[in-house]
Amino acid sequence: MSITEHDVNRIARLARIELSPEQSARAQHELNGILDLIAQLQAVDTSGIEPMAHPLSAHQDIHLRLRPDVAWPTHTEAERKALMANSPARHDSLFLVPTVIE
Amino acid sequence: MPLHNEFDSIASLREALRARRVSARELATSALEAAHARADLNAFLHIDADLTLAEADAADRLLEQGAQAPALAGVPIAHKDLFVTQGWRTTAASKMLAQYKSPFDATVVSRLQNAGAVSLGKLNCDEFAMGSGNENSAFGPARNPWDPDAVPGGSSGGSAAAVAAGLAMGATGTDTGGSVRQPSALCGVSGIKPTYGTVSRYGMIAYGSSLDQAGPIARHARDLLELLDPMSGFDPRDATSLEACDGQKNEPGRIHAQFVSAAREFDAAGSQPLKGLRIGVPGEFFGAGLAPDVATAVEAALATFESLGAERVAISLPRTELAIPTYYVIAPAEASSNLSRYDGVRYGHRAQQYSDLGEMTSRSRTEGFGPEVLRRIMVGTYVLSHGYYDAYYLQAQRVRRMIVNDFQQAFAGQCDVIMGPVTPTVAKRIGDNREDPVADWLADIYTLGVSLAGLPAMSVPCGFGGSGKPLPVGLQIIGNYFSEGRLLALADRFQQATDWHQRKPELA
Numbered sequence: 001m002s003i004t005e006h007d008v009n010r011i012a013r014l015a016r017i018e019l020s021p022e023q024s025a026r027a028q029h030e031l032n033g034i035l036d037l038i039a040q041l042q043a044v045d046t047s048g049i050e051p052m053a054h055p056l057s058a059h060q061d062i063h064l065r066l067r068p069d070v071a072w073p074t075h076t077e078a079e080r081k082a083l084m085a086n087s088p089a090r091h092d093s094l095f096l097v098p099t100v101i102e
Numbered sequence: 103m104p105l106h107n108e109f110d111s112i113a114s115l116r117e118a119l120r121a122r123r124v125s126a127r128e129l130a131t132s133a134l135e136a137a138h139a140r141a142d143l144n145a146f147l148h149i150d151a152d153l154t155l156a157e158a159d160a161a162d163r164l165l166e167q168g169a170q171a172p173a174l175a176g177v178p179i180a181h182k183d184l185f186v187t188q189g190w191r192t193t194a195a196s197k198m199l200a201q202y203k204s205p206f207d208a209t210v211v212s213r214l215q216n217a218g219a220v221s222l223g224k225l226n227c228d229e230f231a232m233g234s235g236n237e238n239s240a241f242g243p244a245r246n247p248w249d250p251d252a253v254p255g256g257s258s259g260g261s262a263a264a265v266a267a268g269l270a271m272g273a274t275g276t277d278t279g280g281s282v283r284q285p286s287a288l289c290g291v292s293g294i295k296p297t298y299g300t301v302s303r304y305g306m307i308a309y310g311s312s313l314d315q316a317g318p319i320a321r322h323a324r325d326l327l328e329l330l331d332p333m334s335g336f337d338p339r340d341a342t343s344l345e346a347c348d349g350q351k352n353e354p355g356r357i358h359a360q361f362v363s364a365a366r367e368f369d370a371a372g373s374q375p376l377k378g379l380r381i382g383v384p385g386e387f388f389g390a391g392l393a394p395d396v397a398t399a400v401e402a403a404l405a406t407f408e409s410l411g412a413e414r415v416a417i418s419l420p421r422t423e424l425a426i427p428t429y430y431v432i433a434p435a436e437a438s439s440n441l442s443r444y445d446g447v448r449y450g451h452r453a454q455q456y457s458d459l460g461e462m463t464s465r466s467r468t469e470g471f472g473p474e475v476l477r478r479i480m481v482g483t484y485v486l487s488h489g490y491y492d493a494y495y496l497q498a499q500r501v502r503r504m505i506v507n508d509f510q511q512a513f514a515g516q517c518d519v520i521m522g523p524v525t526p527t528v529a530k531r532i533g534d535n536r537e538d539p540v541a542d543w544l545a546d547i548y549t550l551g552v553s554l555a556g557l558p559a560m561s562v563p564c565g566f567g568g569s570g571k572p573l574p575v576g577l578q579i580i581g582n583y584f585s586e587g588r589l590l591a592l593a594d595r596f597q598q599a600t601d602w603h604q605r606k607p608e609l610a
Contacts, residue, residue, distance in 0.1 A: 038427040052500070055298050098456065
């Protein structure tokens, strides 16, 4: 099984990446090479094996913590400004993006 | 030459600082001068003398208290540019974040600052920590101080290069698939990746969240202990930070106490300090891909451990090679998810021209990310997409458990630690494998399994190889969960018996 041009464009769209036709062709070639590498996994008999998401879950009891359901202190105006200073386009306390709905 | 190089350890530097024989400001000033003088290495991405000197002056005030001053007061270190810092820019070596200024400090950064360490600035690395040679930096490759035409390794390449060149007493790094151990090995310095969950990931720019772990790089094991112990500890702001390590509280002091207790045990054993220690040597780490010069240096290191009383046991880690496809499914999958936050809205690069919101996002991402990052995002998106999730992602997670079980089987009855090479070869030349990105992935074979298992592991210098200028070789020491202190004590015994960690590259 190999990745087609159609697959590459589908993946790029899902990943929100814009590829030129040349980049798309190179990506197809590279992804097929990578697919050859990761296809080795298909040959492994994993029947009865549970997928592992946290590396220490076989060693000790792992539970994801939830923070207490209480209100946290609101950020100060200065902190908000520092945070928003990284935005490429902003107005007062708003992040600006192109119009979505006319 | 920076003043701190007159001291062979953080401990001896501390003594001089506390006795006021040298000031934090003098150390910082000379280190900044050296960093500028070695700009050819491209180890630093951002230096701000005012910020550094302000930290040094604060350290000098603390040092007025003498023995009451924090343990690292005045010690010059630097941070991999994957840790967010207030003041210094934080770029992850990406065009995407070229202008980013963090409103907060990473936990690792604030912990080291609270311990008194003085930051010299931000260190080069592979973009978003994706790479093994520091060639994927948007700001140019860092260079190996042993040979400027060779890579320093990656992704923490700037960290290892800075320590090897004597530009900093120590540096922070991050390790997702080997990114602390591999550059440490290739630059002839020492590095440790602790057990997953012992050091906070808060403020460490995310790559593969089930693998990412911070660790220090320094000249030798004793300095690593000085840095790792205060870095570690539970942090409620990291959802995977551990509250306890085998029933012990995860807090500074734990690793130090374990080191002291192991060192005492070794001292008590006299001329055979490591008597009773079983070193597992996996046959799979010495296969056809291992270069003879690396094999020779690692064998000599194993012989040194045997001369200290340790016993060598042949073991098998049968899925060593499978760790490569497993890692290169799981890490890109997590990366594609983590990096979806870069949309050009709240922070990061935004394209100049676009017709709508969708185009703004995709164009910003394509312009902001380098080729390796785009490649891994594409792979990750593919293995998580409808129809492939079970076949690739879940299958990789199942094989991950088998790899973890292999290590546990070895530790259960056969051996106490595992040793072998860190890399199959010494540092490659900058530019090699440019046309074949997967070739670099294959060279991660000895470090990936440990990362998938979340085990602690380190690299210590153990010799030289290469066909031109001598290039360093690293020995990998892998321990069971939460054995960081013991690993460092073992490495310290090795470094008492050898002088590889004291070798310094000729200054060009």
